[in-house]
Amino acid sequence: MSDTPRHLSDAPTYREVLGDRAVVIGAGIGGLAAAAALSRYFREIVVLERDELPVHAQARAGTPQSLHGHALLTGGLRALCDLIPGFDQNLLDAGAVTVRAGQDVRFEQMGFNPIPQRDLGWDFVCISRPMNELTLRRRVEQLGNVLIRSGCRAEALLTTPDGARITGVGFATPQEEGETLVADLVVEASGSGALTLKLLEESGRPLPEETRIGVSLGYSSAVFRRPATADPNWKICGVFADPSVGGRGALLLPMEGDRWMVTLVGRGSERPPRDWPGFMGFLESLPGSTLFDALKDAERIGEPALYRFAASIRRHFERLPDFPSGLLPFSDAICRFNPAFGQGMSIAAQEARLLDRLLAATPRPGEPPAKLARDFFAAAKKLIDTPWGMIVGQDFLYPETRGERPADFDQTSAFGAALVRLAVAEPDVHKLWQEVIHLLKPSSVLTDPDLVRRVKAVIAPSATPAEASDSPREQALEESK
Numbered sequence: 001m002s003d004t005p006r007h008l009s010d011a012p013t014y015r016e017v018l019g020d021r022a023v024v025i026g027a028g029i030g031g032l033a034a035a036a037a038l039s040r041y042f043r044e045i046v047v048l049e050r051d052e053l054p055v056h057a058q059a060r061a062g063t064p065q066s067l068h069g070h071a072l073l074t075g076g077l078r079a080l081c082d083l084i085p086g087f088d089q090n091l092l093d094a095g096a097v098t099v100r101a102g103q104d105v106r107f108e109q110m111g112f113n114p115i116p117q118r119d120l121g122w123d124f125v126c127i128s129r130p131m132n133e134l135t136l137r138r139r140v141e142q143l144g145n146v147l148i149r150s151g152c153r154a155e156a157l158l159t160t161p162d163g164a165r166i167t168g169v170g171f172a173t174p175q176e177e178g179e180t181l182v183a184d185l186v187v188e189a190s191g192s193g194a195l196t197l198k199l200l201e202e203s204g205r206p207l208p209e210e211t212r213i214g215v216s217l218g219y220s221s222a223v224f225r226r227p228a229t230a231d232p233n234w235k236i237c238g239v240f241a242d243p244s245v246g247g248r249g250a251l252l253l254p255m256e257g258d259r260w261m262v263t264l265v266g267r268g269s270e271r272p273p274r275d276w277p278g279f280m281g282f283l284e285s286l287p288g289s290t291l292f293d294a295l296k297d298a299e300r301i302g303e304p305a306l307y308r309f310a311a312s313i314r315r316h317f318e319r320l321p322d323f324p325s326g327l328l329p330f331s332d333a334i335c336r337f338n339p340a341f342g343q344g345m346s347i348a349a350q351e352a353r354l355l356d357r358l359l360a361a362t363p364r365p366g367e368p369p370a371k372l373a374r375d376f377f378a379a380a381k382k383l384i385d386t387p388w389g390m391i392v393g394q395d396f397l398y399p400e401t402r403g404e405r406p407a408d409f410d411q412t413s414a415f416g417a418a419l420v421r422l423a424v425a426e427p428d429v430h431k432l433w434q435e436v437i438h439l440l441k442p443s444s445v446l447t448d449p450d451l452v453r454r455v456k457a458v459i460a461p462s463a464t465p466a467e468a469s470d471s472p473r474e475q476a477l478e479e480s481k
Contacts, residue, residue: 019184030331030348031189037356057131066129068221069263075439076346095256096127106234163203166326193333214402219307220272225299243397268400318377418458
């Protein structure tokens with residue numbers, strides 16, 4: 001193919017032209033979001049995707065997790081809308097279901113039956129992963145300077161002779177081996193980050209330190225037709241056993257086509273089954289009967305699908321003393337989250353918005369900033385800290401979890417449990433807690449001195465028993481136990 005960049009008459013209005021071409025490896029949510037951000041600064045964006053991309057909303061080989069429940073958290077949706085105005089309406093047009101935060105969500109969790117349903121003041125949407133990706137891909141394809149090439153397997157990163165700068169990508173198609181694309185910037189959003197790691201190793205540079213949390217997570221997911229008799233008081237329902245008595249749980253999410261996606265979760269030896277009798281038996285074994293009662297007579301669509309997840313992996317690129325310019329590992333290549341918490345797509349979207357902001361602030365129009373990777377890694381660390389802290393705080397509650405348990409885990413675990421109890425009783429804390437979960441606010445807001453004082457009062461109340469019994473908040477907390 002010709003290696004001449006396309007200069008399209010319908011290309012977007014650039015903020016500042018930083019280069020002729022950027023290449024994105026991977027056309028998942030992270031790669032598509034990155035392409036949208038880059039389209040404002042490069043004359044051409046080429047997205048290379050190994051899979052043949054479907055024309056309809058369906059799972060593909062490169063995203064086996066797409067057969068299971070996915071959440072686009074509010075912070076992620078807002079980031080995508082910042083990059084692609086009107087994307088929320090595009091999702092609604094594709095059949096996404098609007099959910100009122102707090103009010104439409106029923107969670108039976110950790111001794112609370114259930115966590116109170118309150119209107120927390122904002123909406124978010126639920127949609128299947130394949131439809132979400134298809135809708136985003138269609139919008140990105142409408143950008144005049146983005147070309148998505150499916151069936152293209154990236155094989156190598158091309159460099160200058162000294163290895164200090166990336167100059168392009170070598171790739172193969174089913175028809176031809178050894179094709180190349182010259183690029184001013186390469187973003188690896190393929191998931192594994194294998195090309196970046198290979199380049200670092202072959203050039204004699206140190207690999208990034210890794211933090212791993214082994215969870216041995218198993219999924220079994222199935223689709224149901226939403227029955228006409230469905231409870232109108234919730235749209236999302238989750239049931240999770242206390243970690244001390246096992247790792248079973250289940251989550252129901254609405255999706256387009258008036259359907260429900262139901263995902264069973266098991267840890268360690270708790271393996272959710274893929275046959276229908278076993279699937280329904282697993283549901284019936286969960287504490288509380290809400291989900292089983294809602295699904296026992298519902299129409300089943302297709303067969304349950306299995307998925308295994310071994311470990312969350314965080315690569316600390318921000319600690320590297322040196323990194324090649326013109327290269328940016330992205331999304332799962334930096335941090336792969338336990339999917340049970342539904343954070344991956346949303347963090348990828350926020351990273352793309354971060355990339356847009358860093359490129360907008362470049363002091364030298366005409367070329368990508370030399371220290372883009374350094375600045376991106378430092379800022380992405382702050383984005384990742386909040387969701388990573390959540391999974392650390394939850395995953396190590398399970399005895400089978402592998403990895404280095406934080407030294408202060410007992411203290412932070414006690415604080416987290418007391419925070420949930422306080423959120424059950426007090427609406428303002430409930431809203432703040434959910435704003436952190438939805439990636440609208442960083443976890444640092446939970447260190448506010450007044451909030452810390454209130455949480456500590458739950459852990460070890462300073463009031464006398466008589467005073468505590470007279471406190472409406474303490475009464476509510478006791479009732480929630």
